[in-house]
Amino acid sequence: MNIIKVPQLAWYEPKEFALSLPDEWQVEVKNMTGYNRPPLNPDEIKAAINAPIGIPPIRDFAKGKKDVVILFDDMARVTRAGEIVPSILEELAAAGIPDRSIRFVMALGCHGARDRRDFAKKLGEEVLARFPVYNHNPFGNCTYVGTTTTFGTKVYVNEEVMKCDFKIAIGSVVPHPLNGFGGGGKIILPGITSFETTKYNHMMIRTTREKSQSIAGMGIFDNDPAHLDSEEAATLAGLDVVINCIVNMWGETVAIFVGALKPAYAAAIQEAKTNNLTPKVEGKDIVIANTFAKVNEAWIGLPIAYSAVKPKGDVVLIANSPEGQVTHYLIGPFGRTSWGPQVRKPPVPKHINRLIVYTEYSDLASRAYFGESRNVLYLCKWDDVLQALQEVHGKGSTVAVYPNAEIQYCVQQ
Numbered sequence: 001m002n003i004i005k006v007p008q009l010a011w012y013e014p015k016e017f018a019l020s021l022p023d024e025w026q027v028e029v030k031n032m033t034g035y036n037r038p039p040l041n042p043d044e045i046k047a048a049i050n051a052p053i054g055i056p057p058i059r060d061f062a063k064g065k066k067d068v069v070i071l072f073d074d075m076a077r078v079t080r081a082g083e084i085v086p087s088i089l090e091e092l093a094a095a096g097i098p099d100r101s102i103r104f105v106m107a108l109g110c111h112g113a114r115d116r117r118d119f120a121k122k123l124g125e126e127v128l129a130r131f132p133v134y135n136h137n138p139f140g141n142c143t144y145v146g147t148t149t150t151f152g153t154k155v156y157v158n159e160e161v162m163k164c165d166f167k168i169a170i171g172s173v174v175p176h177p178l179n180g181f182g183g184g185g186k187i188i189l190p191g192i193t194s195f196e197t198t199k200y201n202h203m204m205i206r207t208t209r210e211k212s213q214s215i216a217g218m219g220i221f222d223n224d225p226a227h228l229d230s231e232e233a234a235t236l237a238g239l240d241v242v243i244n245c246i247v248n249m250w251g252e253t254v255a256i257f258v259g260a261l262k263p264a265y266a267a268a269i270q271e272a273k274t275n276n277l278t279p280k281v282e283g284k285d286i287v288i289a290n291t292f293a294k295v296n297e298a299w300i301g302l303p304i305a306y307s308a309v310k311p312k313g314d315v316v317l318i319a320n321s322p323e324g325q326v327t328h329y330l331i332g333p334f335g336r337t338s339w340g341p342q343v344r345k346p347p348v349p350k351h352i353n354r355l356i357v358y359t360e361y362s363d364l365a366s367r368a369y370f371g372e373s374r375n376v377l378y379l380c381k382w383d384d385v386l387q388a389l390q391e392v393h394g395k396g397s398t399v400a401v402y403p404n405a406e407i408q409y410c411v412q413q
Contacts, residue, residue: 002027006290006403008320010078010251011121017320019288020386024395030308031249032408034275039252042083049087049243053259053267058091058168058241065166067101068092071187072170074108075118076326078251078293079172082124084243088168097166104133105161107169107191110198110340112327113137134160138329142194148232150225151204155233156194167238172245173257173265173272174293174407177300178205180221181272183244184265185230188237199330201229202342218303219276219409221269234261244268246275249404251293278402280410283310285397286389289405290318296326299344299369301405302355308400311351314392316385317370317405319359325366333368348375353392358385 002021009015021027040048055061062068070088072081092102104123106114113135120128127133142156161167169191173183190198205226221227234242242264246255254275257268289305291298298319305315319325326332331344339345348355348371356377357370367378379385402408 007292027399035249037254046087048256054263059094062095067164068166069164109190110330138195146236150229158192168241170243173268175218175409179226185234189230189233278408284400286399288316288401294406295321312353324363
């Protein structure tokens with residue numbers, strides 16, 4: 001048997017999962033460029049925090065501020081914020097900011113609220129012992145800060161954040177299906193905006209995309225207006241410092257770009273374009289798309305797999321998430337026929353023979369994200385997946401494996 005190892009369980013003691021595949025199959029592993037880059041050590045993280053782009057050092061920039069908020073992304077992102085926070089706190093202390101003036105807000109957008117256990121995973125126990133940590137509430141407690149020119153989005157932002165006169169945000173920059181890449185201003189919109197603001201923004205993104213498919217998609221960034229709308233919202237909200245992380249296949253931080261929103265994000269994007277780039281392949285009998293960094297939004301890993309499989313080929317999506325797929329108030333299911341207002345039920349492309357969704361954690365409700373049809377199978381044992389594939393694919397079958405499908409992208413031809 002071929003044994004291919006892929007990362008699993010980002011927030012549950014990460015480990016390798018060994019995929020066993022027949023020796024007679026022609027298997028290729030398609031990693032992103034930066035998959036094995038070494039993680040930054042604490043001194044390197046501190047050095048990046050202490051040398052921001054386009055702004056003075058945080059210890060100088062924050063002097064005289066009365067209230068500080070540190071935003072961080074939720075469990076649908078692999079950002080290891082807890083490794084970065086100590087260096088930020090050192091800078092704030094040097095600026096004379098007392099602990100009582102600092103709070104943390106999880107920028108979860110329209111995802112479901114998290115609990116203390118998740119805050120601890122993201123930030124560490126010491127932070128929870130010293131500072132209050134809050135969920136963002138998209139359904140209330142938001143205040144109007146202005147209207148964007150890109151989409152005409154009326155921007156309502158978390159009022160606790162807006163009461164603070166110094167705002168820092170920590171996130172990661174990886175490919176995103178609507179914005180090309182995440183990070184940057186997305187920590188504000190949709191991270192801490194109201195439900196109505198986010199709904200309108202996403203409606204405009206989808207409308208724009210329908211008019212021109214060439215300006216949006218995973219890794220398609222330069223001419224996509226979506227990130228401009230988020231960037232405008234972040235400017236209206238007064239985001240002072242953005243910390244953008246680049247990650248390897250294990251979600252470890254391999255580079256950090258700190259500073260003013262626009263220049264720090266621009267630098268991070270250039271790095272991510274190389275870091276997450278993946279060789280383009282086509283015409284495979286089987287494509288296996290493993291998800292890890294965004295395993296609870298596993299459907300994001302499907303486009304790269306669909307583009308690589310030949311007509312009547314099979315796609316396997318590995319979605320090993322103990323918590324299932326994310327609660328998403330904008331696009332998710334809330335009953336057999338009840339959905340968020342921008343329901344997402346994309347059909348399996350006609351050229352696909354079968355989509356096999358593999359997870360060890362059975363979750364009937366989450367199946368709605370992938371579809372219920374004759375050509376979608378849900379299996380909980382890898383041996384069953386292998387059997388289903390071998391019933392159709394014999395000796396010499398070609399296979400591509402994407403270890404991080406939901407944060408990988410290929411240059412469009």
